[in-house]
Amino acid sequence: MLKRELKVNFKGYLIWSGVTILMFLVVFLIYPSIINGPEADSINEMMKMFPPELLKSFNMDLASIDSAYGWLKSEGFVFILLIIGCYAGILGSNILLKEESDKTIEYLGVMPIKRTSIVLQKSLAGVVYIIGITAAVGVFNFIGLDLSGDFDKKQYIFLSLTPLLSCVPVFFVCMFLSAFAHKTKKMLGISLGLVILSYVFNTLSSLSENTEYLKYFSVFTLADIRNVIINISVNPLMIFISLFIDTLFLCMTIIRYNKKELV
Amino acid sequence: MNSILQIKNLTKYYGKTLGVKDINLELDKGEIFGFIGPNGAGKSTTIRSVLNLINKTSGEVLFEGKTLDKNDTDAKSQIGYLPSEINLYDDLTVKQMLDLHEKFFDKDISQRRKELTDRLKLDETKKTEELSLGNLKKLGIVLAFMHEPKLLILDEPTSGLDPIIQQEFFNLLTEEKQKGTTVFYSTHILSEISKICDRVGIIKSGRLLKVEPVKELIDKSLSYVTVSSKHCDEIIKDLNIEPTAAENNTVIFKNTSDADTLVKTLAKYRIDKLYIEQASLEDIFLHYYEQEG
Structure with missing residues (x-):
């Protein structure tokens, strides 16, 4: 079952990883010409015009975009979090529901396998691929940065792990929600909406004190990139909360799935 | 105890719509039980409730005297199911589908698999999505029979089968019956009931109207x-x-x-x-x- 799930989702994994890596490949190819070109100074001048709150929300107050690593720390990880978040959301909402949508659940449901086992094996396959895409993008960017010049390797390794803290919970939350649905189409919109809304909350929360409370409604708060950049470490509390959300939603999915009408 | 499957007061509502009400049935070991009714009468609802694919509103299903739970893998490994509409993994070939099926069971079922695929002349190289309705049905039959279950639940099993394969299928059912396998045979084709079934249950608008031996029903009623x-x-x-x-x-x-x-x-x-x-x-x-x- 696990082997089958890994096989079924492999194509999706390749596409998402490939597109993300391609995007960063383009960045690594064009970035040297931008930072060495005449526009570099004007970009820095333009950055100074933005309000500090806005720069803070994209971590631009901590990193200058005059190097590939600087860009990656600020805007680059915005994309990484969003892309892996969307991938995790889609994977989470599809992994159980696809059986119902394709009507193969009528076959799987009568096989001698417990529903809990179905959820666990599919969850494991999903987590493997989220780790897989994080690792693929992380390794590719590591090589790209290494070829582009000097960078803080320890800080980068911690940074490249941060998507796991927010995206694995996205996967489990979306999988739980999918246990209430019967069609994948509807769930796809819900999961993507959830990821984007969560990201918007996270961005808004750093814009002013009035909106700070929004961070409690966003799983992207768990990525805690600012702390990693400043302290070069991952906050154990974030790891704990992330694992707690994963476990909680996995357990709730198992309970719900055991009660669900499958056809 | 001679009964293998007992359905007690099975009731299923979809919201406020009645699916089936107060179905009471007992299937004896080694019998072929016909379950007949037109479309929408509640045949598939009964089967899906028995198999725990849908939740019962009330009632109980016992398999060999024990409540048939959705997580009872031992009981599930003793049941073979052929749905009326077969949906399998499109990305797999027939061989891969059969390989996957084998892995769900603890025992070696490769010999029986070979016997059935040879007998039904099933081409294992094709992808399941490329199969015609008849060949898909043949694959469904192999999947339902190959782990040698004690209870076979067949929902409209002959639709899409050509007359030669249909006859082969009936021969297969007769052999299963001789081996002691119980068959729950749901259909709307009356000639099939009189041809192979020992008893018949007639269902209408979610209610079981009558359960009687086929011979008695024809002779007496x-x-x-x-x-x-x-x-x-x-x-x-x-x-x-x-x-x-x-x-x-x-x-x-x-x-x-x-x-x-x-x-x-x-x-x-x-x-x-x-x-x-x-x-x-x-x-x-x-x-x-x-x-x-």
């Missing part, structure tokens, strides 16, 4: 009677029947009472002519449907 007599009106009153036709001192009616009652009642009057014709299974089926409104 319904006959068409033609009586010519000057006392037709009295006979009608006496038997409390509604004639299907009446003219010139001749009445034709459906008789549902036993032969003894019929003969004793008619013996009270002078009868000029009497014809008793046995109803076909089709007539019996239609009779129950008309009777229940």
Whole structure:
């Protein structure tokens, strides 16, 4: 079952990883010409015009975009979090529901396998691929940065792990929600909406004190990139909360799935 | 204990819509039980409730005397299911699908798999999405039979099969019956019921109307009677029947009472002519449907 799930989702994994890596490949190819070109100074001048709150929300107050690593720390990880978040959301909402949508659940449901086992094996396959895409993008960017010049390797390794803290919970939350649905189409919109809304909350929360409370409604708060950049470490509390959300939603999915009408 | 499957007071509502109500059935080991009814009568709802694919509103299903739970893998490994509409993994070839199926079971079922694929002439190289309806059905049959279950639940099993494979399928069922396998055979094709089933359950609008041995149902329950007599009106009153036709001192009616009652009642009057014709299974089926409104 696990082997089958890994096989079924492999194509999706390749596409998402490939597109993300391609995007960063383009960045690594064009970035040297931008930072060495005449526009570099004007970009820095333009950055100074933005309000500090806005720069803070994209971590631009901590990193200058005059190097590939600087860009990656600020805007680059915005994309990484969003892309892996969307991938995790889609994977989470599809992994159980696809059986119902394709009507193969009528076959799987009568096989001698417990529903809990179905959820666990599919969850494991999903987590493997989220780790897989994080690792693929992380390794590719590591090589790209290494070829582009000097960078803080320890800080980068911690940074490249941060998507796991927010995206694995996205996967489990979306999988739980999918246990209430019967069609994948509807769930796809819900999961993507959830990821984007969560990201918007996270961005808004750093814009002013009035909106700070929004961070409690966003799983992207768990990525805690600012702390990693400043302290070069991952906050154990974030790891704990992330694992707690994963476990909680996995357990709730198992309970719900055991009660669900499958056809 | 001779029963393998017991369905007790099974009721299923979809919201406020009735699926099935108070279904009570007991299947004996080694019998082929026909479950007949038109589309929407509740056949698939009953089957899906038994298999725990949908939740029962109330009632209980016992397999070998034990509640059939959705997570009881031992019991599930003893059941083979052929759905009316077969949906399998499109990305797999027939061989890969059969390999996957084998892995769900703890025992070696490769020998039986080979026997069945050879017998049904199933091409294992094709992808399941490329299979015709008939070949998909053949694959479904192999999947349902190959782990040698004690109970086979078949929902419209012959749809899409050509007559030669249909005959092969009936032979296969007969052999399974001889081995002691119980078959729950859901269909709307009456000829299949009379051909292979031991007992039949008739379902209409979610309610089980009658459960009876097929032979008894055909032999006893319904006959068409033609009586010519000057006392037709009295006979009608006496038997409390509604004639299907009446003219010139001749009445034709459906008789549902036993032969003894019929003969004793008619013996009270002078009868000029009497014809008793046995109803076909089709007539019996239609009779129950008309009777229940």
